[in-house]
Amino acid sequence: MKTRYVKRHVRAFWLFVAPCLLLFSTFFLIPLGLSVGFSFTNYDGWKVMNFIGLANYKELFADTKFYQSLGRTFTYTLFSLPFKVIIPLLIASLVTSKRVAIKGLARTLTYIPSLLSALVVGITINWMFSAEYGLVNFIIQSLGGTPLQWALNPKLATFVISFASNWASTGFYMVIFIGGLNNIPQEIYEAASIDGSTTRQTFLRITVPMLAPTTFLATLLSTVNLLKEYALVQGITQGGPGLNTTFIIQFIFDKGFNQMQYGYASAISLVVMVIFAFIAYVQFKFSNGGDR
Amino acid sequence: MKKVSTILLMALLLSSMVFAAGTKEAASTGPQVLKVMLSEEPSSEDALLNTMKQWAAETGNTLDVMVIPYEDQLTKFPLMARNNDLPDLLTTTRLSRLYPDEFLDMAEYFDMSIFEPMAVEIIVQDYKSSKKSILPQQFTITNVYYNKDAFARAGITAPTIEKPWTLDELEKNAILLKEKGGVKYGMAMDASRARYDNLMYANGGSMVEKDGAGFDVAINSPQNIATLQKFIDWNNKFMPKAIWAGGTTDNPADYFKNGDVGIYFSGSWNYNSFYNQIKNFKWGVMPSPVGKSASAILGGSGLGVPAKAKNKDLAISFLKWFYTKENFQQYLNRDKGLSSLVGVTYSPSDAQVAEDYKVLQSEVGKVTYAFSVDESSMWRNFYDNEYRDALKQAVNGDLTAAKALNDFAALLSKKSGWDLKY
Numbered sequence: 001m002k003t004r005y006v007k008r009h010v011r012a013f014w015l016f017v018a019p020c021l022l023l024f025s026t027f028f029l030i031p032l033g034l035s036v037g038f039s040f041t042n043y044d045g046w047k048v049m050n051f052i053g054l055a056n057y058k059e060l061f062a063d064t065k066f067y068q069s070l071g072r073t074f075t076y077t078l079f080s081l082p083f084k085v086i087i088p089l090l091i092a093s094l095v096t097s098k099r100v101a102i103k104g105l106a107r108t109l110t111y112i113p114s115l116l117s118a119l120v121v122g123i124t125i126n127w128m129f130s131a132e133y134g135l136v137n138f139i140i141q142s143l144g145g146t147p148l149q150w151a152l153n154p155k156l157a158t159f160v161i162s163f164a165s166n167w168a169s170t171g172f173y174m175v176i177f178i179g180g181l182n183n184i185p186q187e188i189y190e191a192a193s194i195d196g197s198t199t200r201q202t203f204l205r206i207t208v209p210m211l212a213p214t215t216f217l218a219t220l221l222s223t224v225n226l227l228k229e230y231a232l233v234q235g236i237t238q239g240g241p242g243l244n245t246t247f248i249i250q251f252i253f254d255k256g257f258n259q260m261q262y263g264y265a266s267a268i269s270l271v272v273m274v275i276f277a278f279i280a281y282v283q284f285k286f287s288n289g290g291d292r
Numbered sequence: 293m294k295k296v297s298t299i300l301l302m303a304l305l306l307s308s309m310v311f312a313a314g315t316k317e318a319a320s321t322g323p324q325v326l327k328v329m330l331s332e333e334p335s336s337e338d339a340l341l342n343t344m345k346q347w348a349a350e351t352g353n354t355l356d357v358m359v360i361p362y363e364d365q366l367t368k369f370p371l372m373a374r375n376n377d378l379p380d381l382l383t384t385t386r387l388s389r390l391y392p393d394e395f396l397d398m399a400e401y402f403d404m405s406i407f408e409p410m411a412v413e414i415i416v417q418d419y420k421s422s423k424k425s426i427l428p429q430q431f432t433i434t435n436v437y438y439n440k441d442a443f444a445r446a447g448i449t450a451p452t453i454e455k456p457w458t459l460d461e462l463e464k465n466a467i468l469l470k471e472k473g474g475v476k477y478g479m480a481m482d483a484s485r486a487r488y489d490n491l492m493y494a495n496g497g498s499m500v501e502k503d504g505a506g507f508d509v510a511i512n513s514p515q516n517i518a519t520l521q522k523f524i525d526w527n528n529k530f531m532p533k534a535i536w537a538g539g540t541t542d543n544p545a546d547y548f549k550n551g552d553v554g555i556y557f558s559g560s561w562n563y564n565s566f567y568n569q570i571k572n573f574k575w576g577v578m579p580s581p582v583g584k585s586a587s588a589i590l591g592g593s594g595l596g597v598p599a600k601a602k603n604k605d606l607a608i609s610f611l612k613w614f615y616t617k618e619n620f621q622q623y624l625n626r627d628k629g630l631s632s633l634v635g636v637t638y639s640p641s642d643a644q645v646a647e648d649y650k651v652l653q654s655e656v657g658k659v660t661y662a663f664s665v666d667e668s669s670m671w672r673n674f675y676d677n678e679y680r681d682a683l684k685q686a687v688n689g690d691l692t693a694a695k696a697l698n699d700f701a702a703l704l705s706k707k708s709g710w711d712l713k714y
Contacts, residue, residue, distance in 0.1 A: 045367070045370055046370040046373075046374070046391075126541060130540065130542065131534050131539075131540060131542075132532070132534075132540075132542055132547065132552075149534070150539075151534035151537070151539030151540040151542075152533060152534050152537055152539055152688070157539055235541070236541075237538075237539050237540070237541075238538060238541055239538065240534075240537055240538030240539035240540070240684060240688070241534065241537040241538055241539030241684075241688045242537060242538060242539075242684055242685040242687075242688035242689075242690040242691075243538075243681060243684070243685060243690070244539075244688070244690070245539075254677060257366075257367045258363070258366070258367075258676075258677050259675070259676075259677060259678075260366070
């Protein structure tokens with residue numbers, strides 16, 4: 001028989017959990033359930049919804065454009081991920097160093113792009129990298145160089161998106177790394193100094209290992225965000241040239257919202273969700289969840 | 293106590309009747325708000341919005357304008373309909389064909405014979421029923437603009453209505469413009485399927501061909517593959533390739549306005565903004581080039597009233613006002629476009645505008661039978677973006693012209709159930 005204390009304890013538990021459970025259900029569990037249901041239909045987003053079994057999944061696994069866009073997404077993620085983690089780490093190290101001046105201003109300036117919406121970032125980057133009237137090409141031409149075809153070369157177009165993504169997120173990850181750096185006990189650095197450790201040795205042998213949990217967090221968040229890159233691509237290249245920057249989320253969006261194939265788009269979303277979850281799981285396992 | 297309750301109840305009933313009557317009165321005769329959905333951000337010279345403002349000022353009503361671009365309308369409109377949050381009046385090109393049940397039948401409110409038959413056929417026609425879900429508002433046609441100063445520098449004489457250029461002459465002069473005309477690009481074209489399709493029709497091609505009561509897919513015909521190959525070559529030689537390769541969000545109209553383009557394939561809807569904005573060089577309208585035949589594509593947008601709109605009576609009263617000859621004439625003078633109302637024409641006082649307008653009018657006669665057949669098939673309801681993606685990939689060099697069109701033809705055939713002709 002439950003005591004009164006246990007009952008109150010259980011009630012308190014549910015009261016604390018309820019707000020989160022409500023939000024989680026409304027914005028994740030219910031849409032996920034609907035998405036699973038839609039993936040077995042030919043739902044057009046409004047009036048047509050017939051059960052078609054596994055037809056969407058069969059079509060998906062035979063769709064070469066699905067594999068191509070997924071491949072592009074992985075390439076883009078692998079290309080951008082090191083910069084997403086290393087640049088904020090280096091900046092965080094600089095702005096926490098005792099030898100650097102105007103640290104407050106540097107932190108603020110680095111963080112400001114994180115406050116901008118992806119659309120504003122896209123417009124700004126367009127202004128800089130536009131092949132026709134862009135600032136970067138103007139500078140290159142002013143210096144006597146040949147303007148670069150940002151919008152025609154798939155590698156340059158991917159670079160521009162990656163640059164924009166890094167620029168917009170460096171401040172956010174810098175703040176995470178600053179938190180991690182401040183949590184490293186000063187005594188360890190003092191001991192290393194007494195033992196004659198150089199700055200480089202201290203950074204590589206003490207700072208980097210001690211930051212492992214923070215680095216894991218930054219890597220995981222960056223990976224997921226890069227895999228889901230959407231707004232920046234729309235704002236900068238719209239998936240071009242050709243389909244060379246059409247990543248998996250653009251592909252899903254196009255099927256669902258432009259071609260009104262909600263059922264098919266739901267099937268892709270579910271398969272992609274499983275793939276992304278598997279990637280996150282591998283990262284967890286590989287880094288032991290960031291444990292030192 | 294019982295007496296007091298009865299008196300209170302009577303007072304409550306009376307007051308509710310008074311307030312109810314008052315509300316009804318206000319709703320029928322007082323100033324009201326017309327919720328309008330436009331498809332693009334209106335400029336200060338926007339003809340429709342300025343005409344609506346004139347109506348609002350005359351009637352004491354107010355406007356609540358929201359802007360949802362054409363491509364977003366397709367996704368937003370169903371959501372608005374489901375949430376009963378529809379505008380009272382909207383401008384559209386495709387919504388009425390995709391969702392005809394959601395619109396009032398305008399034939400019940402208007403005598404359709406007041407409109408130009410061609411405008412009704414192109415803009416209003418449903419092809420599946422006789423219902424008139426929208427009324428023609430902006431009647432547009434594809435056309436070609438040119439930079440007169442660049443032509444003069446390159447020593448090129450513009451073609452005339454009587455003697456239009458062939459596609460070979462167009463190519464030769466576009467190259468000449470790039471070399472001697474002082475422009476960066478000899479030619480540019482809107483990144484729009486319809487603009488490219490003019491080349492296809494001019495070369496004797498089409499998207500589909502009639503097969504009894506149905507259709508066959510013909511987009512991968514030899515002449516269409518040849519047209520796309522020519523277009524790819526043009527992009528590599530004298531066009532801003534990034535526009536059609538799809539790697540930029542730039543609008544080629546801006547290139548033309550900046551004087552960087554010699555010949556620009558667009559449409560009559562740009563005329564008014566060019567007239568107001570281009571001040572640093574001379575420009576004009578030239579007849580479109582001719583291949584096996586001439587080709588122009590008529591189009592435009594219509595005004596529709598959703599059947600579940602809250603203020604649909606107000607929307608109808610605006611439309612009744614708008615389509616009087618006097619008010620529509622004022623709209624047309626602001627728009628400087630083609631008229632969709634019988635007996636109302638635009639008579640420019642500016643000699644240059646009058647000359648351009650004559651060229652625009654001459655383009656109307658170039659609409660091909662193949663275009664009408666393609667429109668009647670409503671193939672775009674199956675795939676639209678996929679076609680543009682195929683063209684983009686071909687221009688960018690990712691696919692050959694034949695592969696791009698063969699793959700798309702197979703897709704369209706599978707989705708539509710129509711046979712492949714080639």
